[in-house]
Amino acid sequence: MKFLSEYRDQKAAEQLAAAIRKKVTRPRTIMEICGGQTHTIVKSGLEDLLPPEITLVHGPGCPVCVTPIELIDKAVAIAKRPDAIFCSFGDMLRVPGSTRSLFDVKAEGTDVRIVYSPLDAVKLAKANPSKQVVFFAVGFETTAPANAMAAWQADHDCVENFSLLVSHVLVPPAMEALLSSDHCVVQGFLAAGHVCTVMGFEEYFPIAAKYKVPIVVTGFEPLDILEGIHMTVCQLEEARHEVENQYTRAVRREGNRPAQQTIAEVFEIAPCQWRGLGEIPASGFQLRGRFQKYDANRRFPFSGEPARESPECISGLILQGIKKPHECPAFAVKCTPENPLGAPMVSSEGACAAYYHYGRRQNVQSELSGTASR
Amino acid sequence: MADVKTFNLSCPVPRVADDRIVLAHGGGGRLTHQLIEKIFIPAFANDALEQRHDGAVVSLNGVRLAFTTDSFVVRPLIFPGGNIGDLAVNGTVNDLAMCGARPLYLSAGFILEEGLEMETLRTVVTSMRDAAAKAGVKLVTGDTKVVDKGKGDGVFINTSGIGVVEEFPCLAKSARHGAPTSLEEIRKDGVGIRAVHIGPASVQPGDAVIVSGDLGRHGIAILSVREGLEFESPILSDCANVWPAVEALLSGGIEIHCLRDLTRGGLATTLNEIASDRNVCIKLEEVLVPVNEVVQGACEILGLDPLYVANEGRFAAFVPASQADSALNILKSIEVSQGAVQVGKVEEGPGRTVVLQSRIGGNCVVDMLSGEQLPRIC
Numbered sequence: 001m002k003f004l005s006e007y008r009d010q011k012a013a014e015q016l017a018a019a020i021r022k023k024v025t026r027p028r029t030i031m032e033i034c035g036g037q038t039h040t041i042v043k044s045g046l047e048d049l050l051p052p053e054i055t056l057v058h059g060p061g062c063p064v065c066v067t068p069i070e071l072i073d074k075a076v077a078i079a080k081r082p083d084a085i086f087c088s089f090g091d092m093l094r095v096p097g098s099t100r101s102l103f104d105v106k107a108e109g110t111d112v113r114i115v116y117s118p119l120d121a122v123k124l125a126k127a128n129p130s131k132q133v134v135f136f137a138v139g140f141e142t143t144a145p146a147n148a149m150a151a152w153q154a155d156h157d158c159v160e161n162f163s164l165l166v167s168h169v170l171v172p173p174a175m176e177a178l179l180s181s182d183h184c185v186v187q188g189f190l191a192a193g194h195v196c197t198v199m200g201f202e203e204y205f206p207i208a209a210k211y212k213v214p215i216v217v218t219g220f221e222p223l224d225i226l227e228g229i230h231m232t233v234c235q236l237e238e239a240r241h242e243v244e245n246q247y248t249r250a251v252r253r254e255g256n257r258p259a260q261q262t263i264a265e266v267f268e269i270a271p272c273q274w275r276g277l278g279e280i281p282a283s284g285f286q287l288r289g290r291f292q293k294y295d296a297n298r299r300f301p302f303s304g305e306p307a308r309e310s311p312e313c314i315s316g317l318i319l320q321g322i323k324k325p326h327e328c329p330a331f332a333v334k335c336t337p338e339n340p341l342g343a344p345m346v347s348s349e350g351a352c353a354a355y356y357h358y359g360r361r362q363n364v365q366s367e368l369s370g371t372a373s374r
Numbered sequence: 375m376a377d378v379k380t381f382n383l384s385c386p387v388p389r390v391a392d393d394r395i396v397l398a399h400g401g402g403g404r405l406t407h408q409l410i411e412k413i414f415i416p417a418f419a420n421d422a423l424e425q426r427h428d429g430a431v432v433s434l435n436g437v438r439l440a441f442t443t444d445s446f447v448v449r450p451l452i453f454p455g456g457n458i459g460d461l462a463v464n465g466t467v468n469d470l471a472m473c474g475a476r477p478l479y480l481s482a483g484f485i486l487e488e489g490l491e492m493e494t495l496r497t498v499v500t501s502m503r504d505a506a507a508k509a510g511v512k513l514v515t516g517d518t519k520v521v522d523k524g525k526g527d528g529v530f531i532n533t534s535g536i537g538v539v540e541e542f543p544c545l546a547k548s549a550r551h552g553a554p555t556s557l558e559e560i561r562k563d564g565v566g567i568r569a570v571h572i573g574p575a576s577v578q579p580g581d582a583v584i585v586s587g588d589l590g591r592h593g594i595a596i597l598s599v600r601e602g603l604e605f606e607s608p609i610l611s612d613c614a615n616v617w618p619a620v621e622a623l624l625s626g627g628i629e630i631h632c633l634r635d636l637t638r639g640g641l642a643t644t645l646n647e648i649a650s651d652r653n654v655c656i657k658l659e660e661v662l663v664p665v666n667e668v669v670q671g672a673c674e675i676l677g678l679d680p681l682y683v684a685n686e687g688r689f690a691a692f693v694p695a696s697q698a699d700s701a702l703n704i705l706k707s708i709e710v711s712q713g714a715v716q717v718g719k720v721e722e723g724p725g726r727t728v729v730l731q732s733r734i735g736g737n738c739v740v741d742m743l744s745g746e747q748l749p750r751i752c
Binding site for chain 1: 394395396397404405601670674731733735738
């Protein structure tokens with residue numbers, strides 16, 4: 001298939017892997033920011049091709065993992081209102097709140113629906129004027145234009161029974177938070193290609209300069225990621241710390257200006273809570289000015305119990321890279337993809353879920369090599 | 375014996391999802407299996423149920439009968455390439471076929487919702503008649519109930535089916551290369567007749583894993599209507615009766631070890647069930663797995679994996695490696711399985727594992743899903 005098969009070609013992958021092997025001289029730790037990249041790495045078994053010097057660390061770019069538990073509780077509370085139709089992207093439904101997930105309350109009979117576009121939620125609101133239609137607007141800069149467009153459309157069409165429960169987070173402040181931590185082990189970043197499709201990559205120049213860290217804007221196919229790793233390794237070996245663009249077929253330096261304008265019209269930058277990382281200044285979006293009337297937070301005041309994370313879940317340490325998932329006592333024992341205690345076990349992009357499968361893979365690998373050596 | 379589960383895959387700590395039925399319990403993934411293992415098997419345990427196959431095979435006065443049942447709750451009722459009616463007939467016919475049984479008789483139970491348009495019911499029933507005629511089965515008994523508006527989704531259909539496991543000629547292992555072309559040829563070869571034992575218990579290391587055609591059409595066809603997604607060329611459900619393909623394999627002298635239709639949960643779930651039942655490793659090669667370009671495109675957009683998407687006219691066949699080519703030739707000569715390909719093989723270890731070698735040459739474990747696949751955010 002055009003634009004797919006050519007980025008999954010085995011020969012090209014082997015050539016890139018050989019180039020990485022040839023270039024790397026010492027252990028290098030590289031973080032891929034985006035959950036979509038993590039997904040590709042796990043699904044294509046990409047680490048099998050890499051030399052042992054390269055360690056990939058899964059970054060915080062999984063919206064399912066970083067949406068704060070308070071907001072899940074709020075979503076659940078709103079969904080349980082008899083007049084509500086609660087709309088969300090699919091994989092948010094399984095994320096556990098303090099006591100329940102959206103899936104659980106759906107099973108109890110509340111109207112929770114999976115939508116593919118926030119504009120579908122606006123349509124739903126028009127079709128159900130007696131209902132309050134609430135869309136769970138989560139995600140990074142990638143989903144922000146569509147979510148902004150939904151608010152804009154609702155405003156334009158005077159749809160009053162529509163609102164957004166917003167938890168929008170931004171990549172560059174999270175990178176800065178990670179880099180300024182004393183525990184930071186990351187030596188180079190694969191920046192999230194789709195985020196940069198919208199935002200461009202100018203905002204990464206000061207970060208690369210300040211922290212002396214290579215940042216390579218990288219795509220999502222196996223060959224994209226291998227090439228991104230190769231470019232990062234070259235920078236590290238040559239003691240450079242620049243912003244480079246691997247994903248040139250989708251990303252321009254200035255990004256998508258009309259999309260940025262739509263975001264700027266509807267949202268303003270605000271401090272934001274990250275699950276596991278805490279509050280990071282200027283790291284999220286909230287609705288601005290005339291669009292605040294679509295803020296579900298204001299429309300449905302929430303007076304539930306204060307949120308509580310499972311005391312056994314150490315997802316905060318895991319998202320910061322301080323602990324590895326398998327170092328958690330609950331990992332794969334009390335906490336599994338069926339019964340996740342924390343968000344990183346939920347999505348296939350989450351670090352714990354990736355380790356859950358990857359851990360099994362390591363067992364498989366050692367068994368395979370054991371058989372081979374006999 | 376030592377239980378070698380490093381990870382406790384069926385978490386014993388009941389948490390939120392365990393005190394009520396959630397949709398994922400019907401998704402065909404791990405929660406469905408937990409439901410079967412913890413609620414149904416303990417309650418009804420018996421030899422036939424222990425076969426853990428798509429249907430039960432029981433002996434009655436020397437005749438081996440296959441018996442199966444299935445319920446159909448699809449929304450929308452009418453979808454590209456079929457409707458709930460042909461689905462209900464073909465689904466049960468295929469479950470019988472997976473036991474190696476010639477489908478004979480069906481029952482049909484209808485649960486109708488108050489307010490259902492008569493015209494819709496007529497369309498569904500006409501499709502059932504046509505599908506039954508095509509499969510050569512008779513619908514011999516039935517039942518109808520009507521529920522209040524809002525208590526059903528238009529039509530729910532349950533069908534049960536009875537088939538007979540016939541004796542087919544079988545080649546002795548080293549008797550010949552390639553399938554015989556006629557019964558005459560088989561007799562000339564002096565090869566005996568055998569009773570067929572098709573089921574997960576017959577799967578063994580060395581078996582070739584064949585799928586009967588490209589994957590994911592039904593699931594994506596349903597999704598496209600349900601979610602209002604439009605593609606350049608419409609995707610039709612693969613809903614079809616696969617007995618002709620199975621019959622051809624059997625009469626062609628193929629020593630079939632196991633057959634499984636690739637419905638809910640898709641190829642990945644089916645292979646995981648068998649790998650874990652038999653404590654074997656099933657190895658797949660991604661480049662060999664047949665997926666139509668439009669289906670692949672839809673999966674890429676929605677963040678779904680075609681390995682887990684439902685099919686209604688596809689099955690996996692486990693056959694001895696030495697007969698893989700013959701089996702493929704036979705399958706390709708039958709319309710419903712003309713896209714058959716070998717996608718992998720069964721190996722001894724690591725047990726209870728399905729491994730996919732990706733296009734770029736890395737390996738990943740293809741796990742069973744917890745519930746249904748969820749479209750990803752980004």
